[in-house]
Amino acid sequence: MTGPVTGLGRNLDGVRRGNLSAVLGLVHRTGAASRSQITQLTGLNRSTVAALVGELVELQLVVENNPEATNRVGRPSPVVTPHQRTVAIAVNPELDAITVGIVGLGARVVRRVRREVDHPVTPHETAALIAEVVAELAGDLVDRHVVGIGLAVPGLVRSVDDTVRWAPHLNWIDSGIVPLVESATGRAARAGNDASLGGWAEHLFGVGQGIDDLIYLNGGASGIGGGVISGGRALGGHSGFAGEFGQNRPGFADTADRRTPNGTLEDEVSRARLLAALGLSGGDEATLEAALLSTVSPAVREELARQRRVLAVALSNAINVLNPELVVLGGFLASVHASGPEGLEADVAAQAVPAAWEGTRICSAALGEDRLMIGAAELAFSALLADPASEG
């Protein structure tokens, strides 16, 4: 019935698939949309939308409810919301812990479990651990349809086969984590780069909603990762390794600002240097930010100023090349920005192509801890969203 998706040619099946995908995607992204809204936003005919929504209801992917008190003239339009039944399992393996979550359509995080580990886990151990946690979550999965497992991996993930090419933090090299997870859990799995998925999540559900050209930079304990959204699509590059801003070598306006022989962004602008300046050994993001914003220590303030100056060059370079509408900063980079937004933005304004910078804003990420769960789930949902009729 459904033809192959080969080639450039459009197909009548493709129209149906595309429309079903558009409607489900709309409901997924907005969380809830009335049928009349769907009609307007898709540009399709009312009767067509009715048929599409009807099919999605039959597929148990969405539900229709009567709205309460719209305060508007005219016959009320049923509100279409994602069906609670359909969920994805999101996984984020990290050095110190593995986080597993259950995420429904509409980016509703149902559950999140963090399992600490006391030693760096191998891919095999990771797969076993995931299977273990998923088994524990079985209670949350009864009467639910699990589309699959999405992994947000802190490393380079090859896009053709979701192989982890290099995850320095976990010490994984050329790891076929996906088949391991699939055989351990019996469920379909996908993997992607954590920062790219985080950027995608911010684009769909965070500060980047409705913004089709943005760059996302996340500052974590292990370095700086990033993702690029261009024209509403995630920029992966040839192999899916795009977005490695942390390995870039920005210029230095003042050579005295340079701290390392390499001069890579993540060596110069780092959480570790901030902690060292503060005299701390660790702590979560919120306490770090509080300490940074309330400090009176000249040394800390100078280190912050230095990191802002270096970050400004890196952002200017990115803005020149990508001309984003929005720069989203996550993790400690948000704190670095917050410590002196005017100074940072003035530096960017001075160094970026003026026209490219004009339309650009810099802001902090919004989704917090759910970001990677949502991003990873998005990966698991992607096949369903692209072709809602193919799966039950």
Next chain:
Amino acid sequence: MTGPVTGLGRNLDGVRRGNLSAVLGLVHRTGAASRSQITQLTGLNRSTVAALVGELVELQLVVENNPEATNRVGRPSPVVTPHQRTVAIAVNPELDAITVGIVGLGARVVRRVRREVDHPVTPHETAALIAEVVAELAGDLVDRHVVGIGLAVPGLVRSVDDTVRWAPHLNWIDSGIVPLVESATGRAARAGNDASLGGWAEHLFGVGQGIDDLIYLNGGASGIGGGVISGGRALGGHSGFAGEFGQNRPGFADTADRRTPNGTLEDEVSRARLLAALGLSGGDEATLEAALLSTVSPAVREELARQRRVLAVALSNAINVLNPELVVLGGFLASVHASGPEGLEADVAAQAVPAAWEGTRICSAALGEDRLMIGAAELAFSALLADPASEG
């Protein structure tokens, strides 16, 4: 008959439009394709392709010819080629001259006229000059259908309305060149950034054929411009200003390599510095390259080596972020690369993320002087290629 192209929803008209566009685009990009090839590449049915080609023939956009001696079993498939009738006028205004060309579908450059100017021309003068040259070319345009005029402008062009936001070389600021050209010539016009269009041309017809992720850097007398192709689409960014690699500030492995306080790529890696080292005052690309590759002067070789080192950092940064399959270098940058490809590539290999660099090649641009004509024409053809039935 043809519905609006609004929203996310696909439409039956859209199918026809899309298929017509796919077939015409295929013929345009390949220069000639048999009907059976079109059938295979589009994935459409033979009868559908026949109908589509038939419509394009009726629209006088393509012609069908019997192939000569295929030496293959089976009934020979008619070869579909672009109709000679349909052409675009390509314009490249520069500081010292304006180049106007006639380019047919399939990127066939029919004519190219270079009109020298002795002073920097204003937008008004440019429009008048274009109209003058186009009038002179009237002989080449009889019995031809001109889809419009495409301008490859050395400056930032806003994508929403093709306004020239900033063209430092021409000293144009916020210039509505498009309406000026339209009223001077009575033809529809479009404008775009020269380097971005050059990159697009290399992607479609040059060394980047079939490569969907590439970056293009062109070294000209006035600086370094660039374009990014990602996922087969030109990356424009929010306003269309993307690709300004020349304004980037790369890091310096050795601070002694730095020549300017700014440290922007195009100030550090420049044609002017090469000419100065050679003791020349000007000359075209070919003579510059010949001089550079045959020089025995240690000073020139050192300057080349320095520029290669700086360029390597800039390319590494771009490769980390964009993970291209191909880096295309044009203008004097191709010469800089050719002067020591191993050294440049070793530096990139040392500084880029290894996984991202692995699948990447660096090569010289292929299209030569026709590049900007083809790119500008592509802009004029774009509406026709997107919806072949809309225009005659």
Next chain:
DNA sequence: ACGATTTTGTTGCCCTTGACGCCAAATCAC
């Protein structure tokens, strides 16, 4: 030289799908 084989254009029919028009339903304003 002539038929078999292979490949591909041609033709008529079918099915799917979205659009359109009319009617019914639900809410608000007066």
Next chain:
DNA sequence: GTGATTTGGCGTCAAGGGCAACAAAATCGT
């Protein structure tokens, strides 16, 4: 309560691509 407005529901329509059978044009084998 009545009219205006908005929107869902249903039947009908038309357009477009898929499909299968047939025809045509080339090569290959004998």
